[in-house]
Amino acid sequence: MTQLDPLESAGLADSVRAAGLKVTAPRLAVLGMLQHAPHSSAEEVFAGVRNELPGTSVQAVYGVLAAFTFAGLVRRIDPASSPALFECRVGDNHHHILCVRCGDLKDVDCVIGAAPCLTPSDTSGFTVYAAEVTFTGLCEPCQKQLVLEGSADQ
Amino acid sequence: MTQLDPLESAGLADSVRAAGLKVTAPRLAVLGMLQHAPHSSAEEVFAGVRNELPGTSVQAVYGVLAAFTFAGLVRRIDPASSPALFECRVGDNHHHILCVRCGDLKDVDCVIGAAPCLTPSDTSGFTVYAAEVTFTGLCEPCQKQLVLEGSADQ
DNA sequence: CCTGTTGTTTTGAATAAGTCAAATCTAGAC
DNA sequence: GTCTAGATTTGACTTATTCAAAACAACAGG
Numbered sequence: 001m002t003q004l005d006p007l008e009s010a011g012l013a014d015s016v017r018a019a020g021l022k023v024t025a026p027r028l029a030v031l032g033m034l035q036h037a038p039h040s041s042a043e044e045v046f047a048g049v050r051n052e053l054p055g056t057s058v059q060a061v062y063g064v065l066a067a068f069t070f071a072g073l074v075r076r077i078d079p080a081s082s083p084a085l086f087e088c089r090v091g092d093n094h095h096h097i098l099c100v101r102c103g104d105l106k107d108v109d110c111v112i113g114a115a116p117c118l119t120p121s122d123t124s125g126f127t128v129y130a131a132e133v134t135f136t137g138l139c140e141p142c143q144k145q146l147v148l149e150g151s152a153d154q
Numbered sequence: 155m156t157q158l159d160p161l162e163s164a165g166l167a168d169s170v171r172a173a174g175l176k177v178t179a180p181r182l183a184v185l186g187m188l189q190h191a192p193h194s195s196a197e198e199v200f201a202g203v204r205n206e207l208p209g210t211s212v213q214a215v216y217g218v219l220a221a222f223t224f225a226g227l228v229r230r231i232d233p234a235s236s237p238a239l240f241e242c243r244v245g246d247n248h249h250h251i252l253c254v255r256c257g258d259l260k261d262v263d264c265v266i267g268a269a270p271c272l273t274p275s276d277t278s279g280f281t282v283y284a285a286e287v288t289f290t291g292l293c294e295p296c297q298k299q300l301v302l303e304g305s306a307d308q
Numbered sequence: 309c310c311t312g313t314t315g316t317t318t319t320g321a322a323t324a325a326g327t328c329a330a331a332t333c334t335a336g337a338c
Numbered sequence: 339g340t341c342t343a344g345a346t347t348t349g350a351c352t353t354a355t356t357c358a359a360a361a362c363a364a365c366a367g368g
Contacts, residue, residue, distance in 0.1 A: 131290075132287070
């Protein structure tokens with residue numbers, strides 16, 4: 001299943017074309033990869049893409065991700081203190097929740113739906129496009145591990 | 155006015171001590187710098203600190219900022235695609251507004267006040283500590299520049 | 309189907325931001 | 339005044355990402 005299924009590939013190609021971009025093998029591979037593994041870093045995407053398209057360069061992946069992000073086909077997430085992540089769930093203004101211990105990142109549906117889902121009281125003259133919301137906390141596995149470590153009094 | 159005023163210095167020293175950290179010249183300089191210029195990057199802090207304390211190394215500044223952040227004395231902001239910024243306004247759970255064109259960053263008071271000012275509907279098992287909100291948009295100068303460029307049809 | 313142009317990808321190098329580690333130094337407790 | 343944990347310096351290194359020039363390929367038009 002490392003090969004791209006032709007039906008899926010056709011759908012991906014349409015998305016790429018619809019974004020006004022040329023359809024190429026690296027682009028299909030990157031988009032396919034992101035659908036199977038959202039919240040991937042450039043390196044992770046690169047690793048995945050290499051499986052089906054061994055000749056691909058890291059720079060190509062960075063280029064494709066930049067083009068997709070600019071075209072609005074994927075969304076770039078910049079968590080604090082870790083590489084940028086990419087996802088192709090786009091346009092629904094959803095948010096993210098980040099585990100401060102292990103760095104795990106999950107989607108959180110927006111309560112409002114449309115951007116910006118919040119409006120600041122005083123915008124200092126800014127025109128506000130969107131509100132980027134990132135919740136920080138502890139994921140379930142990390143909570144459990146902390147409890148264990150705590151009871152061991154270590 | 156590159157020298158630290160002794161009265162101010164005493165207040166800073168108290169803050170540092172209260173955080174359980176040793177009071178040193180680089181630490182006072184960093185904290186003083188952040189009070190005069192909030193939202194400074196490590197490099198900017200370093201440049202400022204050098205003025206009053208020429209022997210200071212960049213690593214010392216990184217170290218001080220890390221210690222302060224860990225102690226809760228300063229807050230670290232990680233805007234997408236630019237170096238981390240630091241501010242010493244802390245504990246009031248305020249947010250930020252970022253200009254997507256020039257990268258300018260301003261404070262925005264939180265409507266709610268206490269963290270987390272928002273709560274996600276489905277936390278995926280996470281324990282949520284805080285909601286990091288960053289508004290993105292265009293600052294006033296950038297809006298004007300875009301209008302000018304637009305009317306020049308360039 | 310063939311060709312040309314424009315946009316992509318490769319190759320290779322460079323950068324910015326930050327981290328690590330060992331040796332030296334010093335603030336503050338005693 | 340002395341001692342020790344913690345801070346700072348020095349210097350190298352890593353990670354994530356970007357830049358630039360040359361080779362290549364998608365797809366519009368003939």
